[in-house]
Amino acid sequence: MSFTGKKKKENSPVSPLKKRRASWSELWLNHHHSLSSSPSLDFASKLQSFTPPISKSKTLLSSPDLTLLLPDLTLLAIINKVPLPHRKTLSLVCKRWLRLHGGLVRSVKVSDWGSLTSGRVVSRFPNLDEVDLVSGCLVSQLSSGVLVSHRVVSSFAVGVGSYQSLSFFEENLLSVETVDRGLRTLASGCSNLRKLVVVNSSELGLLSVAEACSRLQELELHKCSDTVLLGVGAFENLQILRLVGSVDGLYDDNNNSLVSDIGLMILAQGCKRLVKLELVGCRGGFNGIKEIGECCQMLEELTVCDHKMESGWLGGLGYCENLKTLRLVSCRNIDFDPCLDECLSCCSCPALERLHLEKCQLRDKNSVKALFKMCEAAREIVFKDCWGLDNDIFGLAMAFGRVKLLCVEGCSLLTTTGLETVILQWHELEHLKVVSCKNVKDSEISPLLSALFSDLVELQWRPDTRSHLFSSLAGAGVGGKGAKFFKKT
Template structure:
């Protein structure tokens, strides 16, 4: 009945709250519910489970505000990689939704992300507190702990003003904590030990760039919550050595994920983990002092291993991968990056023993060639993702075998593979017709022939990148536009592509949301006109170094593409301040415009200073 509120008159708060919990999680849905009436606003606040806080003028005050409004929060994510120099230079808005976010509206031109390591003394945190009044402090963590006693996930990314005192308050009040991310925080051993003592349900711990920690803290944590810990990440912690990993191997028997990036970890530590953590499923290592001995132990004891990533290993040989292939039958993902002493024998061992392999990345392993990848193609029919980066010794016949044997391949990434050409791409296109993602960069033997075959056979392709492939021209894009419905397209640096190719894309790919056509010297306004007509969902476009487009084509594009959020257009000589003003005034959703500073009028700068970015501040 018109004018009669059936829902609020009949449904109790508890039932409406339960309905809110069943929402699809979209911000727009929660926004709509919270705006119905004050009652729904209050109930919707009770349904909030996640809070995200970016850089803020006074994070302690924000935390206090959130604690008062959202009493049932379980997950808190705080990221201070974008520091604030003054509270009067920033404006912030609280964005409603299932994930509560505090984000900045504008930023001064001098504010920039800081990834510098914190200071080397925890006590100095207190001495410099007045110099950093706008970083989260121990007082803010204490408020957080008092207000969110049922906290399960806490992420403190680069909160460099937080010390062991604040972390100890979290540990003592939030006994249900399951996930803790301390990346870039200069907390000490006392705080970590308190977590081990109080948080007996802790499962996931990230200690990347926690330079204040030593073996003492991690050993105490391992003893305290070793029975629950399942994931551990360590990077750039100079005072954490094999002693810590020995404790992890002894106490954390349920550990499933380990990520190590350290020059101070040696064989002894990895050996301890391999022997003590037989449930290990994910292992990522960038440890220059680890050798065959440690990886042989992984191959011997870690029979459940599913993901192995090895970065910059120069002290182990094929023996290690042969051991992995012989024992780790469940291996599904393998990444080998800059492993100079591995050869085809390693991939052959993996292919023979790990038939369930689904993802493979070979990056800069100069002794791996064609025969190794051929073995993968013959023995791993479930391969779905393949990345070959800087693999100069891998030739066409390797991809012939992949095309014949890996019918489920969905993603292929080729970078600087000088011996791979059109015939190889044709084989992939004809054999792997479920391909959804194809990225090719600087593979100069690949041209129209291979890409035309992709357009004719890979009807599910949605993501295509052909960066600096100077043999690819309009004919290739015409075939793609006729055969595929792309959402993402990058043809940066393909100088043979002009209006005809982009017009075909505009007419054949109405769901396109991302387009990079930078450094296309033959692209003109006609292509922009067609893109405006055919791609109304376009959100991001890169037009930089396109020397023939003008304000006219740009105006038509932004008039039709009303969802546009970012536009890069530096070094476009025929785009003037009028064109920049047109973009800013026509696109209500625009968030970033990259342009030369001298092309921005004072009026445009006043109107949209927060979304303007300049390639060179003094140009």
């Protein structure tokens, strides 16, 4: 049997299909598709290379943490924009945010002394500027439920029954050795410290801080004595100093817890860059204040609170040639020296600008007269809640010849006549504030006093709740600070 046509080879392999050549339209579409998808592929590959693998068992989020791509400086700038009350919440995000948040904190109040001695405070906040250790220096008993506060120190917890003792604060203080160990730990980790508040330390603990923290500019020292001031004198760059010696109800009134002339002399020889000095419950006298004035020539502000100064200490103020502000707070007396007026006849503070008296006893006419004579160059006079400020005592204020601002607040013995007699003699008076002086009446305002009111730049007149002058002048522009109607030209 014969067949016609081509005969198929049985053992020959199957030939592969020929690849068809792509058209120009297909080539154009493939090219643009590759261009549009390549950036996302490159970003994904970079993100995968920078981001470490995250275990799904440790987080609820399957997406990577994009903040890991940000450097510390950028993330710090972002955290710094968050308001202060909410920054503490950010520190709970992760360990990195906790570390960055700690670097932004500049001020802390230590309440747990163990966190300081263990080094946790220093490691947690490496860039501290201000540290308050007063609450931490107390043996706190939070379970007692008794919280005590004082005008000198902040509130603290004490044991039940201990608050009945007059020395309950001192009974709950840590020992001097324990406080010194904490100061050494703080000094070793905070070399940039600018402000320190501490209680019941010794001169050795302060010396360790002075050696390590050369930039310290502000120091507040509670339960201070002459011996402790040996360490304070080592702070060569100190500018602001607050010394708390003996305080009723807090520290015992004995020679070991008081600052005397000896301590003030030690202080003057060491801290010659002082600008502000506050003495609370301290002793001292003419020699100590004189030494401060001669050695600390940059001193501009002196505050004396609840002082136990010796007679004649006011005479030392004459050596404070650059003193601009003198504040007397809660002083039961000014000076007991009966011959003080004769000693101050040719002595005063030439640069003094402000005299502030708050909660002081002004019943001794001789001492008040001597004080006013010493501060006769003052331009700003403030009487706040002072006892004994009647017309006779206030009449001594005519010694001030160039007063521009007068504030009388909470002085119930002063009358309208006594106020008018003095302020009409002050031809440069521009600001007047009379608040809570019940014997100053609107009905007793004379035409001369009314004319003076119209020339003032600032008037605050609220002597009692029945006063209608302030409300009646409100619409006229009088009493507004810097009122354009009464500016002198």
